[in-house]
Amino acid sequence: MAFEHAGSVAAPDEGFARAYAHEQYGRRGESAALWVVRRDAVMEVEDFVDELGRNYHRVDGYSLKAKLAEARERAGTAPSRDR
Amino acid sequence: MTQVLQPTEQGFLEYVQRGGQVEADDWMPDEYRSRLIKFIEMHGNSELMGVLPEREWILRAPTLQRKLALTAKVQDEVGHSQLIYRVVEDLGKPRAQCLDDLVSGKTKFHNVFHYPTKTWGDVGVIAWLVDAAAIISQKALLKCSYAPYARIMKKICWEESFHILHGRDVVLTMMNGTDEQRELVQEAVTRWWPPLMQFHGNPIPAEDDPVVQWRIKTQGNEEARQQFLDGYVPQIWELGLTVPDPKLRKRDDGVWEYSEPDWDELKAVVTGHGPKTAERLEFRRVSREETEWVRSVMLAEAA
Numbered sequence: 001m002a003f004e005h006a007g008s009v010a011a012p013d014e015g016f017a018r019a020y021a022h023e024q025y026g027r028r029g030e031s032a033a034l035w036v037v038r039r040d041a042v043m044e045v046e047d048f049v050d051e052l053g054r055n056y057h058r059v060d061g062y063s064l065k066a067k068l069a070e071a072r073e074r075a076g077t078a079p080s081r082d083r
Numbered sequence: 084m085t086q087v088l089q090p091t092e093q094g095f096l097e098y099v100q101r102g103g104q105v106e107a108d109d110w111m112p113d114e115y116r117s118r119l120i121k122f123i124e125m126h127g128n129s130e131l132m133g134v135l136p137e138r139e140w141i142l143r144a145p146t147l148q149r150k151l152a153l154t155a156k157v158q159d160e161v162g163h164s165q166l167i168y169r170v171v172e173d174l175g176k177p178r179a180q181c182l183d184d185l186v187s188g189k190t191k192f193h194n195v196f197h198y199p200t201k202t203w204g205d206v207g208v209i210a211w212l213v214d215a216a217a218i219i220s221q222k223a224l225l226k227c228s229y230a231p232y233a234r235i236m237k238k239i240c241w242e243e244s245f246h247i248l249h250g251r252d253v254v255l256t257m258m259n260g261t262d263e264q265r266e267l268v269q270e271a272v273t274r275w276w277p278p279l280m281q282f283h284g285n286p287i288p289a290e291d292d293p294v295v296q297w298r299i300k301t302q303g304n305e306e307a308r309q310q311f312l313d314g315y316v317p318q319i320w321e322l323g324l325t326v327p328d329p330k331l332r333k334r335d336d337g338v339w340e341y342s343e344p345d346w347d348e349l350k351a352v353v354t355g356h357g358p359k360t361a362e363r364l365e366f367r368r369v370s371r372e373e374t375e376w377v378r379s380v381m382l383a384e385a386a
């Protein structure tokens with residue numbers, strides 16, 4: 001199961017952060033695991049720029065539907081339209 | 084992922100109306116931020132003040148099991164207020180200021196928490212029907228444009244669902260008990276009905292409600308009230324209980340008709356003139372004063 005962001009706590013130090021995280025996000029067995037981390041320890045990794053349109057290394061970068069339909073027509077193996 | 088937001092009020096409005104989500108560090112119009120703070124803060128205040136009517140019954144609960152369940156419910160509600168004030172803090176208003184404004188009467192909390200509890204029947208009726216009315220609004224908030232608030236609403240709705248079951252269990256136990264117990268429940272329903280009908284607020288058309296326009300609320304007041312009636316009046320009637328409104332009925336088109344709630348009463352109560360407002364705010368003020376030394380010690384030691 002993936003970790004998901006539950007919320008935040010305001011605490012003066014680590015000890016309180018643990019206690020508050022437990023009380024406010026973990027008292028009812030909501031999770032199998034709980035992490036609390038200082039906000040300034042989280043580093044955002046910036047946007048990925050894609051000027052060359054590198055969609056050859058993404059599964060959704062290939063659009064085969066139209067090409068497949070054409071190839072099947074040519075081979076005479078197109079599925080029957082009758083339902 | 085940083086959302087692509089046009090930093091103009093119009094662009095932002097279109098964005099949220101399309102279902103766009105806003106995070107704490109996204110640009111937002113000042114008006115959106117201030118309405119959001121006001122709305123969310125009132126919710127936090129309500130969770131905190133809402134424990135007081137129920138807290139009065141912990142020592143008087145009829146069984147140990149009920150005492151434990153009621154204590155857990157009170158803890159949950161206070162926990163909710165902590166989660167909610169945390170969201171308000173990130174929007175720019177410190178918790179200490181929220182609590183000062185609550186206690187001084189500057190900010191509001193929901194009407195239902197300004198009324199007294201008279202019997203154990205009230206405890207059941209509050210957990211069942213008041214929490215039900217609240218959960219309807221809270222479920223609609225799951226789609227709030229402001230994402231940090233929508234996220235904590237998930238946990239809040241989850242916990243509220245056990246509160247409602249607790250309330251129903253208390254009510255059913257009494258309804259299956261003695262005539263005297265049934266009388267207590269009926270009397271509580273009769274007394275709580277007017278505040279329940281006022282709870283969702285007077286009907287405001289969506290176009291005139293900025294909180295709906297900004298997608299902070301995604302459901303109009305009347306829609307929420309209709310959902311409440313549709314879900315809970317049948318539950319009330321099937322127990323043989325009556326609702327003190329001769330006009331209450333469901334039309335063929337599915338719309339519930341009812342007597343016009345007293346909007347003047349609602350206004351008076353939420354502006355601080357409820358039967359228990361002063362007493363409960365005083366309690367908050369005193370407990371805040373008495374615990375000041377704890378906060379000072381905690382913050383000094385941690386510094």
